[in-house]
Amino acid sequence: MPLTMMTRGIEAIVKGCRAKDKTKKFLEGLGLVPGTKIAVVAEMKGDLIISVKGSRLAINKGIAQKLDVEAA
Template structure:
């Protein structure tokens, strides 16, 4: 399911990223790689604040929809 469907407070595992290659490389640099645990801290208008490896990151709705996660 897309990361945007994950409810705040829940944790999931990143499965795959459907974004273009340059965006994938950027996300990998932030620690968002397949197999990494990710949790949604809050959501405002579809934009997310997530926690990955202890760091808080802001993701816009478009990128969050391209990240598929598994609960």
């Protein structure tokens, strides 16, 4: 399911990313690869702050929709 559907505070595991190559690669550099455990820290109208490998990333709704996750 897309990250947008994830409940806040619950951990999830990245399954894949449907963003454009360039964005996808950038996200990989930030730690968002399949198998990575993430959690939603805060949410603002669909835009998210997520916790990835100890750092915090702000991503907009558009990206969140393209990240597929499953419950951990």
